[in-house]
Amino acid sequence: MLTGIKMAVLGGDARMVEVISHALDLDASVYLIGFEDLEINMADAVKTNLTPDILRDLDALILPVTGMGDDWTIVSKYSARPITLSDDHFANLSKRCKIFTGIARTVLNETCRRHGLKLVKLMELDEVAILNSIPSAEGAIQMAMENTDFTIHGSEIAVLGFGRCGITLARMCAGIGAKVKVGARKESDLARIVEMGFQAFPLSQISYELQQTDIVFNTVPAQILTSEVLSRMKKSCVIIDIASSPGGTDFRFAEKRGIKALLAPSLPGIVAPKTAGQIIAKTICRLVLDHA
Amino acid sequence: MLTGIKMAVLGGDARMVEVISHALDLDASVYLIGFEDLEINMADAVKTNLTPDILRDLDALILPVTGMGDDWTIVSKYSARPITLSDDHFANLSKRCKIFTGIARTVLNETCRRHGLKLVKLMELDEVAILNSIPSAEGAIQMAMENTDFTIHGSEIAVLGFGRCGITLARMCAGIGAKVKVGARKESDLARIVEMGFQAFPLSQISYELQQTDIVFNTVPAQILTSEVLSRMKKSCVIIDIASSPGGTDFRFAEKRGIKALLAPSLPGIVAPKTAGQIIAKTICRLVLDHA
């Protein structure tokens, strides 16, 4: 339980509603800033402004997944105007207050460092990345379903990379009934791929291995689907590239060759904001609790 | 191989293109009727009309999945006008010619009976229904993904019915990572549900069992999601009803209660026409071959 704990949530999207609701379930006191348009009827949730009084008392300050812009603004789906922070706001925070954000840009990093404030970048936590791989993988599979005229079941599917997202994608595709091969560069990854029942190949042999593939899911944030690789793939192959922008595909060449290749950014918040919000909510509450 | 076999394909949708292509791969001679708008560059495929000469020589006459209307017309996606058959056409067919259709309405049934022609209703074949359960299940899962803000993984999913579609749906949902319970009325089905690792419940207890469910897939073609059952379900639950029209849901009450309930007809042809076409193609060619 978070009884007695004071948290402020500053803007964000549907995921933050899960954070608010989970924190309230655990009996925290929650201040909502930038939620004018959110209809919520929960006791202990107070819509308010960022006054020095509130800031001084906080145990946790929760920023959106996208964090604070380098122009000190924070975007909220539930407010007409962005929230603007200032150095003063941070100065007012108590040293025991933890600041949570998805990712952190320069100014946020700098400011927290300068004020000696603990900044938790949720998207960098391995556990969050693993749990987020679930909505990411489902979103990618949904995109594949929507962009093919054949089933996942029975298809030859290649997953590139066997990190947090690659493992989940491979497991789910096989669970549906696809023939899954996975490319990785580490011998230990190739061993685990075999253990889990997928076909393993070293990424060095990628251009040979993708020739019969129907769907490629890329998770490697480096251009590995080069023109050379693409030129040997089937024209009917569909590529879902979830690696962080600009992805791992030579999109220009893919288009030229007539291969449908889609860059798929920020899937969790788009396809399953509720699940994505719960992941964040549980992690924040656990971390607040751990050190409370 | 189907060398020497003569087949005519009469209209239809994208699935028929797979039939044509598979038959040609097996070296059959294929006449295309009602495919003016289809661009196809395959030798041995002849766009033509239904002349008595052609009909007399046929080993197989292939109608669309939807069959022939009781007004003797056949719809083709690849032709501006429908094809109109007549009793004469059937009279011209040789007795060894097999007629393939997905489903058969009264007039088609009657006419074949009268002329002593063998009519194969593909959608009634158990093997076709089982293979078709694959695109059906994937289509239903895609709909569930598109209509929820949470993931399939980790959700409480109920599958109603454990026939051809129910088995496939349960297996795929569990393969993605859902917590799957399945309702059936036969003790032997309940035993197999347990063996396959799902939670089993008798359909008689449906209103008790669905109270915590996040997604319901219905495959039972009888109204089992009654207002009484619906009234005890979570409002956030999503129902994907794939049972043949009118489905198994009291849609009126579902809407009143604010439960999203979707009737999902004809999924294979919509979500995966290529796979659905290959299923039909392989079965037709196998059956032609069996008795050639």
Place this chain on the structure above:
Amino acid sequence: MLTGIKMAVLGGDARMVEVISHALDLDASVYLIGFEDLEINMADAVKTNLTPDILRDLDALILPVTGMGDDWTIVSKYSARPITLSDDHFANLSKRCKIFTGIARTVLNETCRRHGLKLVKLMELDEVAILNSIPSAEGAIQMAMENTDFTIHGSEIAVLGFGRCGITLARMCAGIGAKVKVGARKESDLARIVEMGFQAFPLSQISYELQQTDIVFNTVPAQILTSEVLSRMKKSCVIIDIASSPGGTDFRFAEKRGIKALLAPSLPGIVAPKTAGQIIAKTICRLVLDHA
């Protein structure tokens, strides 16, 4: 609950202890006949003899899985001497009393028929056969593990037959990580085999399909592993034949060729008597309850 229900258990093996214990849990009154050596400290379980008084009052008479011999004797693991029944015993039973047995030989069948008594042959019930396929399959896999110097994981495994046991065996072997192919003769079975992610082959092609197989599990009660098939298999292949005696293997030829082939009878009672007993226990109690 079975409150007020009177049951008598006549001999048997460890499985019957589960029946006794489950019936007592459901509040039945249970008479134990032929259990002198069983240490049991449960109220409501009465060790006794087959007196007419007791017989007249029974709702259920439970014989061992192996039933009654044609010499009217019943074997009990928990008694030095066998129990001997007579026609009088059956004559004393009330018409509402159900007799449960695993299998029934001639005399038992005849006697029940003559007295108009309802005889339930548990091993013939589809639900029991399906649930029993679980200990059967695990027992067969255990035998395969014990008789190979390689792992199930990664092996080429063939399952012959896709009935109650075949489905379970295929699923479990794949679950461990084997490459599983399944042979069946029905097109609908081949379709389901594909849907479940195994490789399917028609049994007509068995001698071609088994050439690279490392382990064969046979469930077909007909000699399909003929000398011709065996002669083309790898010498290192191991056959676990669970089909009812004499199995489906030409054991003489297998030995000659140096292929290890094992007939595996009555696995559930041997490898998992507790589970096997619970399956029987639940079914008996459900059937007593259904009509009570």
Place this chain on the structure above:
Amino acid sequence: MLTGIKMAVLGGDARMVEVISHALDLDASVYLIGFEDLEINMADAVKTNLTPDILRDLDALILPVTGMGDDWTIVSKYSARPITLSDDHFANLSKRCKIFTGIARTVLNETCRRHGLKLVKLMELDEVAILNSIPSAEGAIQMAMENTDFTIHGSEIAVLGFGRCGITLARMCAGIGAKVKVGARKESDLARIVEMGFQAFPLSQISYELQQTDIVFNTVPAQILTSEVLSRMKKSCVIIDIASSPGGTDFRFAEKRGIKALLAPSLPGIVAPKTAGQIIAKTICRLVLDHA
């Protein structure tokens, strides 16, 4: 291919036969030392002694999985007497020669270091440990099957630790049909456990979580199954402890409480020497090749 490569294999067990056979398949020249009793009819395999000439020319010297004793002896299953090495043998090796062993004791480590020789400890390689987890897990499951009177399917199974062996064990048990919970201490492990569909619990809650467990597989090499934990477990629970000796169980207390607890050392070489040998064989040949 290993054409032109010269390897010597010194003693060992059945696993070394796989190494010899795989190296020969890749066209290496292989000297066998300590294999008098092995019947092998392969060209290019030469049974010989450790002469300076041979040693000088070697690209790889392969010791058994158990390595060299601190008394300089090497045990061979295929020789009546152990092989005794000396410092001179190592002095004769070329600097490019790699020495492969499963594990290395003090003297072997020291000697290689002194002579500047590259020593590869196979059992410390992550890829080998992962692949070895397959026979280890199967062996542990086989032991569980042999030591229970119930099935794995349907049982409540707890796996302790989610490292190389824990992942494999959990996956296989679930594949058979068990209800699997996994205990780990890292949040990222708990996240992956959830993703893979098992129930996750922090090891700090072990004594609470094991109360209903039927089978425990321990992979944690630290005493976590303490008397306190054991005292709250079911007496019928079976523990298979595969952690390196002395395991993670208070075996004395387990016995006292009547819980069957088994320490399971060196499973791969015992239950699946062929598979275990192939794992080693492939890794050695790949490493020789990488730098050849």
